[in-house]
Amino acid sequence: MSAIARTAGAKGSAGFQYGLKLWALRALLVAIIAGAWSYAAGPGGVADILLPSIPQVAAELGSLVKDPVIWRAAGLTLGEMAIAFVLGASLGIVVGLWAGRRNLRARVTDPLLAWGYIVPSVVFYPLFLLWFGLGSSSKVLYAAVGAFFPIAFNTIRGLKSVDPKFVRLGKAFGASKRQLDVSIKLGAAMPMVLSGVRIGVALTTIAVILGEMLAASAGLGFELAKSFNVLQTARGFAVMVILMVLVGLVQLVANRALSHFRH
Amino acid sequence: MNGKAQSTAYKAEPSAQNSEQGGAALTIKGVGVDYSTAEGTFTAVERVDLDIAAGEFVSIIGPSGCGKSTLLHSIGGLIPPTRGEVEFRGEVIGEPHPDRAAFVFQDYSLLPWKTTLDNVALGLQFKGVSKGERRARARDLLRTVRLEAFANSYPAELSGGMQQRAAVVRALAMDPDILLLDEPFGALDEHSRRQLGVEMAELLTTTGKILILITHSLDEAVFWGDRVVVMGASPGHVKEVMEISAPRPRAVDFMLTDEFVDARRHLLELSRHDLDGEPEPAE
Numbered sequence: 001m002s003a004i005a006r007t008a009g010a011k012g013s014a015g016f017q018y019g020l021k022l023w024a025l026r027a028l029l030v031a032i033i034a035g036a037w038s039y040a041a042g043p044g045g046v047a048d049i050l051l052p053s054i055p056q057v058a059a060e061l062g063s064l065v066k067d068p069v070i071w072r073a074a075g076l077t078l079g080e081m082a083i084a085f086v087l088g089a090s091l092g093i094v095v096g097l098w099a100g101r102r103n104l105r106a107r108v109t110d111p112l113l114a115w116g117y118i119v120p121s122v123v124f125y126p127l128f129l130l131w132f133g134l135g136s137s138s139k140v141l142y143a144a145v146g147a148f149f150p151i152a153f154n155t156i157r158g159l160k161s162v163d164p165k166f167v168r169l170g171k172a173f174g175a176s177k178r179q180l181d182v183s184i185k186l187g188a189a190m191p192m193v194l195s196g197v198r199i200g201v202a203l204t205t206i207a208v209i210l211g212e213m214l215a216a217s218a219g220l221g222f223e224l225a226k227s228f229n230v231l232q233t234a235r236g237f238a239v240m241v242i243l244m245v246l247v248g249l250v251q252l253v254a255n256r257a258l259s260h261f262r263h
Numbered sequence: 264m265n266g267k268a269q270s271t272a273y274k275a276e277p278s279a280q281n282s283e284q285g286g287a288a289l290t291i292k293g294v295g296v297d298y299s300t301a302e303g304t305f306t307a308v309e310r311v312d313l314d315i316a317a318g319e320f321v322s323i324i325g326p327s328g329c330g331k332s333t334l335l336h337s338i339g340g341l342i343p344p345t346r347g348e349v350e351f352r353g354e355v356i357g358e359p360h361p362d363r364a365a366f367v368f369q370d371y372s373l374l375p376w377k378t379t380l381d382n383v384a385l386g387l388q389f390k391g392v393s394k395g396e397r398r399a400r401a402r403d404l405l406r407t408v409r410l411e412a413f414a415n416s417y418p419a420e421l422s423g424g425m426q427q428r429a430a431v432v433r434a435l436a437m438d439p440d441i442l443l444l445d446e447p448f449g450a451l452d453e454h455s456r457r458q459l460g461v462e463m464a465e466l467l468t469t470t471g472k473i474l475i476l477i478t479h480s481l482d483e484a485v486f487w488g489d490r491v492v493v494m495g496a497s498p499g500h501v502k503e504v505m506e507i508s509a510p511r512p513r514a515v516d517f518m519l520t521d522e523f524v525d526a527r528r529h530l531l532e533l534s535r536h537d538l539d540g541e542p543e544p545a546e
Contacts, residue, residue, distance in 0.1 A: 166374060172341055172359050172366040173386040173437070183388070187376045 052234035060238035070223065070239075074246060076136065077208060077220040081250060084140045085204040088147025089197060095148075096155025096193070101181060106156050113156065117149040121203070122210060129215055139216065143207035147200035154196025158189030194258055201254040205247045220246070287314030289338075289441060289473055293347030296333050306498035307333040310346070313492065313501070320464075320474045320511065322488030324481065324530065330499025331477045332445055338475065339364045339443045351440065361386045364441040365434035370450030372430050373418035379405065379429050380414040386437045397436075404432035407466065424448075424455045431463055441473040449479065457515075460486060465512040481534075485526045486513060493533055503533060 034054060040046050041053040048056065064070045099105040099113075125142050132138040162185050170184035186193075212221025220243050227236035291313040298305045308330035315321055323331045336342040338349050340359040349356045351363055365386065373382045380401050381388070387397035405411045408428040410421075418426055427447055434442055447463075448456045464487050467474055476487050484491045488507055495502040509522055517523055 165368070165372065168341060169366075169368060169372055169374070169385075170389075172339060172361065172368075173433075174359060174361040174389045176389070179389050183385075184374070187374060190376060 049231055049233055052237055056234040057237040057241070060234040061241055064235070064238050064242065070220075070242065073218060073220045073223050074242065076218050077212065077243075078246065078250070080136055080139045080143065080208045080212075080219065081204055084143035084208060085147050085201060087140065088144035088204065089151050089200055091144070092148040092151030092196070092200065093155055093193070096152040096159070096196075097186070099152075100156040100159030100185075100189070103160075106160055110153075110156060110160075113149060113153045116145075117153045121146045121149070121207060125211060125214065128211075134215055134217055136219075139208050139211035139219070142211050143204045146203035146207035150199040150203060151193070151196040154199070155189065155193045158192030158196075159185055161192070162188040190261065194261060197258060198254070201251065205250055209243065209247075286316050288317040288352055289315040290350045291315075291334075291338065291347070292350065294334065294337055294344045294349060295346035296330065296337055296342060297345040308337070308344075309498040309500045311494075311499075311501055313504075315473055315475070317473060318471045320468070320476065320487055320489050321492060322476045322478060322484035322490070323492045323494060324478055324484040324534075325494030325499070325502075326496050326534065327479075328499075329494040329496040331494050334494075334499065335443050335445050335475060335477050338441070339366055341366075361389075361434075361437040361439060363439055364443055365437040365439035367427070367430050367434050367442065367444045367447045369446045370423060370427070373421075373426050373433075375418050378415050378417060379410060379421065382418065383429055383433045383436055385433060390437075401432075401436060404436055405429070408432055422455075423451050424459050427451070427459065428463070431467070435470065439472065441475070442467060442470075444474065444476045446477050446479060448483070456480075457482070461513075461515050468512040481527050481530045482518065484530065485523055486518065491526070491530065493530065505529065 037051070038054055041048070041051045045051070052060075095109075099109040121142070124145060125138075128138040128142040132141060166184050166188050167180065170180045175184060208219075209221040209224075212219035213225040216222040220239060224236060224239040224243065227233070227239055291311055294308065294311045295306065296308040298307055311334055313321070323334065325331050333342060337344045338356070340349075340356045343357065356363065373379070374385070377385070380398055383401035383404055384392075384397040387400060388394075392400075402411060402414055405414055408431065410425060410428055410432075413421055413425065413429075418429075421429070430447065448460055451459065460483055474487070476483070478484050478487075485507055489511070491505045491507060492501055493503045493505065494500065505526060507522065507526055509517055509520070
């Protein structure tokens with residue numbers, strides 16, 4: 001209890017000063033990066049086509065956010081991410097629970113899932129393009145694979161590493177086999193499942209963007225690749241900024257949603 | 264064997280139910296447990312015979328590896344005995360039945376992802392008691408051990424002693440006939456251990472339940488038990504059963520009486536004699 005009291009106390013003036021310092025240093029870091037960028041892109045520096053200046057990127061960004069094409073692209077990319085994640089995560093959890101329930105199943109599937117997790121899933125992408133074409137479905141399915149493996153793998157690993165004392169406790173208090181699975185084993189495996197989900201979210205966003213960049217006719221990844229291909233570098237930078245904000249928002253929403261599960 | 268009437272505040276049990284076993288409610292009949300390991304069969308408990316009367320408290324003490332925890336798990340139905348059987352009022356205990364025998368396990372046996380309240384209500388949840396009812400009952404029980412303010416806290420926010428108090432009322436929530444305590448205070452420092460021990464012994468005495476306590480502490484064994492069963496190792500067997508006649512609930516002062524000191528000395532000598540070299544981990 002004293003630890004809690006101490007943490008609360010630290011939120012006083014000392015904590016405020018520390019926070020101020022923290023943010024000042026962060027601002028300084030950003031300023032250094034911006035300064036180096038401005039210097040490099042400045043007079044006598046790198047050509048615009050390689051490194052546009054900050055005002056140029058800002059101007060591009062300003063016109064892009066007014067462009068309905070970009071909003072449609074962002075909507076498409078976000079939609080692909082959402083569908084891919086839901087698909088991959090649900091399948092990953094279902095397969096993970098199914099396999100993790102029985103030792104034999106877990107041992108049979110574990111190496112395969114570990115392998116699927118370790119191999120960069122981009123190697124499957126050409127296959128998805130061949131099967132499902134250049135449209136959204138190839139991106140969605142490819143990204144779903146990216147989400148599936150870490151989630152399935154972590155779910156099995158979580159179920160396999162449940163502390164036997166929790167299982168014994170459940171049995172002692174009269175849990176049925178089903179109650180043991182749901183209330184004890186899944187509860188104990190939850191932190192591991194959630195970390196799999198977190199990795200799944202990250203891999204989904206990467207896979208969708210990469211998929212669009214490599215071969216697509218729409219989406220922010222496509223816009224990004226196109227801008228650089230035609231040497232509209234400032235536009236490319238602006239799309240990059242949009243993507244960074246978008247992925248940041250996706251992560252934020254995912255983290256918020258996942259933190260509810262803990263309790 | 265232990266048909267003597269305890270003069271303290273036990274709930275009087277109907278004698279008709281006891282008569283069959285000559286006063287014993289819980290009968291441990293020739294119980295032995297073998298484990299099969301890679302090297303072959305290992306006998307954890309050779310043979311234990313013990314009759315326990317309604318409302319009786321029995322402490323079991325012995326060196327590490329004497330099979331006392333295994334015996335306790337067998338009594339509660341968690342480990343099926345290889346030989347013999349455990350009967351409660353003439354009925355064989357096979358599977359775990361928390362309504363009949365509920366466990367209090369060693370340190371940190373609360374589920375870390377559930378609140379204290381839901382941990383206490385765990386057995387009721389498995390039994391299918393509705394959420395509202397089981398939480399209400401758990402809340403009442405938490406009040407008896409002064410933990411009502413921590414109902415919605417998670418175990419990690421509780422001290423070791425508070426966690427074990429919650430573990431005790433989790434067992435009480437099942438209203439079992441038998442309480443099985445497996446070194447429940449083993450992880451606590453000596454001071455809180457004694458304090459909590461005295462408090463819990465008093466609380467549990469008022470319930471009139473049979474209680475079996477596994478402990479490493481000679482003090483705890485003598486303080487809690489109407490009888491102290493001393494077990495020896497390799498393979499596990501009962502060496503001696505010692506009666507402690509002082510009425511329960513016992514106050515801390517009991518530890519200063521001749522009976523306590525003599526009993527404790529006797530146990531210490533017993534453990535010294537045949538441990539050859541292995542230090543008794545008491546206290």
